[in-house]
Amino acid sequence: MAPDPRIAAVAIGRNEGERLRRCLASMQSRVGRIVYVDSGSTDGSLDAAAAAGAQVVSLDLALPFTAARARNEGFALMGDEAPPYVQFVDGDCELQPGWLETASAFLDNHLDVAAVCGRRRERHPGQSLYNRLIDCEWDTPVGETRACGGDVLMRRDAFRAVGGFDPALIAGEEPELCVRLRAAGWRIWRLDAEMTLHDAAITRFGQWWRRTRRAGYAFAEGAAMHGAAPERHRVAQTRRALIWGLGLPAAVLVLLPFAPWLAVLLALAWPMQVMRLARRGGDLAQAFFLTLGKTPEALGVLDYRLSRLLGRRRGLIEYK
Missing domain, CATH: 3.90.550.10 (Spore Coat Polysaccharide Biosynthesis Protein SpsA; Chain A)
Structure with missing residues (x-):
């Protein structure tokens, strides 16, 4: 050829x-x-x-x-x-x-x-x-x-x-x-x-975690650059990461000492989300890791926002 x-x-x-x-x-x-x-x-x-x-x-x-x-x-x-x-x-x-x-x-x-x-x-x-x-x-x-x-x-x-x-x-x-x-x-x-x-x-799990954290960083940076209407670039991904990966676990921890029954009920949102995604996609493992992945994604979002607040440039997030 x-x-x-x-x-x-x-x-x-x-x-x-x-x-x-x-x-x-x-x-x-x-x-x-x-x-x-x-x-x-x-x-x-x-x-x-x-x-x-x-x-x-x-x-x-x-x-x-x-x-x-x-x-x-x-x-x-x-x-x-x-x-x-x-x-x-x-x-x-x-x-x-x-x-x-x-x-x-x-x-x-x-x-x-x-x-x-x-x-x-x-x-x-x-x-x-x-x-x-x-x-x-x-x-x-x-x-x-x-x-x-x-x-x-x-x-x-x-x-x-x-x-x-x-x-x-x-x-x-x-x-x-x-x-x-x-x-x-x-x-x-x-x-x-x-x-x-x-x-x-x-x-290794650690490689997956770093790669997923990098994705969260990219979501936050993309939203900061092009998040305004009508594009709304990466806004939904950033919001989901913060809600599922940061907001929900923080609420569970806050409620646990004062209203443990409510904290347990709130924590059930995670397995319910896994089952919802599994029914939609047909793959339980994928659904589990999509849900779990919101935590490293949220950390990536926070990493970006902290770097921006401090005015510093973030180095590569490598997984290999």
Whole structure:
């Protein structure tokens, strides 16, 4: 198969090892150009990327690392030579056969669509409960949507027109970019097509907890940026995290010494919520962790608000 000169790929990563090698191999002979942006790897990732034929960008260690900044710098390296379409992909992901052809054909035929994504799957959903939960998380409705993830085929001109990703965001940069794209009149689309294999490699509860806390931080920051009407970006997610993850447990603890019977009744809201979500989605484990996850999400919200109050910049919340 001849490479498609209309498509370039920007991969980002740090210490992804064999995952990065699979990622780059999945794009070789399929795109006209591969740029790999590294965020301080010590495992030979830079050499592996160069050997795979990618142009390598090593981020300046003096500046904070973010995925948004890495993607922007990979795109900027191409300058005026950037082709019409750019496939952004995380270094722990592998493109699926046929994805680029399907996605680029969709953009060819839908000139008002800025970004198109498909089904991202976990490589090892049976390795751990957490991997399986993430695989379910990726299974979102197809059709026009409000946001994409880190793996996405983006129209160059649309990406450039809105200024790319916000490099200051430590998480949630893709939905935030989509807010600005939609405000500029572009549409976002999710196809019923296999896009990437993702290797979350989450095998411990602590990893899941940190990843979920990061999501709460992103919710709060997104709401602070675009929470006003009519967008109301991430407002509902932030509110649910605070109610279920902070307000409810605080109320139970306050009532416990004075009205223990009322505290117990109030605490029953958690198992009732689990059962409600399980009936709706059919997966008890997923329902349990969705409910439990509101606590680390709430902590992430508080983390963002405290950081903002103190005027400090929050570093990455990493789970690998």
